[in-house]
Amino acid sequence: MEREKTHSIFFSLSPLFYLILSILFFRFVWVIPYPHPVALFVAGLLSFLQRRNRKFVFLKSSFRKNFLSVLPAMEILFFVGMLIASWAYSGVLLAMIQTGILFLQPDYFLPSLALVAAIAAMVSGSSWTTAGTLGVALMGVAEVISFPQTMAAGAIVSGCYFGDKLSPLSDTTNLASSLTHVPIWTHIRHMLKTTCISFGVAILGFYILNIYVWDSNRITDLSLQSGALLSGPTNQISWMKFIPVILVFGSSVFKLHIRLSLLLGIVSAIGFSVSELGFQLAIGKTLFFGFESHSGNDVLDRFLSGGGIVAILPTEILILAAVWFGAVVEGYGYLNEILIHVKNWAKDRWDILLSTMGTSFLLNLVTADQYLSLVIPARAFRSLAEEKGIPEKDISRSLEDSGTISSPLIPWNSCGAFMSTSLGVSVLSFFPFAFFNIFHIILSVSLLLIAKNKSKSSYLN
Structure with missing residues (x-):
């Protein structure tokens, strides 16, 4: 990766802003049948043009890695x-x-x-x-x-x-x-x-x-609707x-x-x-x-x-569009800068655990693969956790509480795409009723924030 000054967190997160705006545009302004693949492509293109001076080899390498990670799915x-x-x-x-x-x-x-x-x-x-x-x-x-x-x-x-x-x-x-x-x-x-x-x-x-x-x-x-299915010799x-x-x-x-x-x-x-x-x-x-x-x-x-x-073909196209978007975000340095900002922010054990969860969720958004949402945060925060004396089991639980649980709630993630295709219901439609996934993420984050506030209070006292 080329060495250069790290940009502001807002610049580093700009691909996500482009993605959100593109989704809103293609869903509510210029309505098209399959808005998410187009939104992912447009957001990736805008992020690519924003750093067009970067070497193309980085994009190619990242695309290949991300594609191979989702190929089994x-x-x-x-x-x-x-x-x-x-x-x-x-x-x-x-x-x-x-x-x-x-x-x-x-x-x-x-x-x-x-x-x-x-x-x-x-x-x-x-x-x-x-x-x-x-x-x-x-x-x-x-x-x-x-x-x-x-x-x-x-x-x-x-x-x-x-x-x-x-x-x-x-x-x-x-x-x-x-x-x-x-x-x-x-x-x-x-x-x-x-x-x-x-x-x-x-x-x-x-x-x-x-x-x-x-x-x-x-x-x-x-009884009238199902009776025909349960009666008769055939x-x-x-x-x-x-x-x-x-x-x-x-x-x-x-x-x-x-x-x-x-x-x-x-x-x-x-x-x-x-x-x-x-x-x-x-x-x-x-x-x-x-x-x-x-x-x-x-x-x-x-x-x-x-x-x-x-x-299955529309779902496959959606995953490929997500791979393109993730390749730009990772290959052109946006993801690395975000991780640097997060590491600089994480001061205590609760910050590190929250950062692990946040990074895992972010990777579910940009890479379309839940495995990468577990692997990259584990590598990024494991050594930092050891320095702070955080039990390894706390890191492993944080990875699951975010990476595994949030993956089916993102339409272009391979898990979200799979659930939507198999069950015949769009992710945005079943999202409000995925009670376990939603509540578990809220509970996990809340417990960490409560513990963080308690540790601050005890320090001040």
Whole structure:
């Protein structure tokens, strides 16, 4: 990186100002169908022109690094698109929706979604696997019973990230632990208290919201809507259809890579289709273009129709635009200057922990990858934390409290894009209902600020 005088914090943060203004412009002034990719490109271009005297090699190197970091996520998204299409085609998704209608009670629907998603994510160790499989079926149940999709998606995302955060099989939990040299179980125990409090508050919030939204008079309507799915010889639940689901979650338990888990789900679902209908060219078309349902139930057809590789392409473009923006911010020195300003500001342990969280969130915004949001702050603040005598487990918890938890709340982050694509609801739509993620960030920051104020008071006294 070229040596030069560090600019003011406002100049260093200018790419974020450009991004915010671009998003507002393309959403409310010049309205376009996909505002976020265009806003990311424009913000990156303005930031690039602002430092056009920099060597292009820095941008090229940063783009390559960021692209390689999100490439696995982009590959997984293609597998998810084919998985959704294959499960809809083979009847696996319909069987899961039927089961959900049988067992999920409308009076406790939102809390149930969060709990089911949390258990599945804790068992599999992956919020992505849970959202891309079970989450899709749960959204189908919400569609059939006419429950608001945005609220259902918020509950599922909350459950996914609670389970992922406390699972010893989770890649992000293991990464945060290894980056700070904290044993995995020590790391999980240290997160347990605040994480469980946040999830408990979220469950209470979902219950209250459920009471407010669900009208008991609609139970009759529910029976009429779902009756066709649960009655008749051709609509009986085939429990054999759950074999692909078992394979996906079972392989996750045995630590198979998520790509292999999803591939097992796709192949097994296609196997069911071939055994029932014989080999048809429509299978290949479905995997690429998505599934078209013609069940006669308009609500169900609207939900089951979709998936496929083509449906994933807008999300892939969004991630690439975020990679471009992140490459400019990192390659042209903006990020490095921000870290210098933050380090100069951090004077005590509470400042360092707040800086760790803030930097982690910032990297989720600019790099589109939650792994970088854990790796870079760990490297940036670990030595500073050692100098101040801060326990390593406090750093590892701060990384998770911000980097892991905030990633699905950012539309162009790979996690936010994945959740939106899998659940069929935009990030900005389910954001207000991701109670666990929102409250946990507020709780974590509040506890640090309270501790900081107490330490100041004790010093003054």
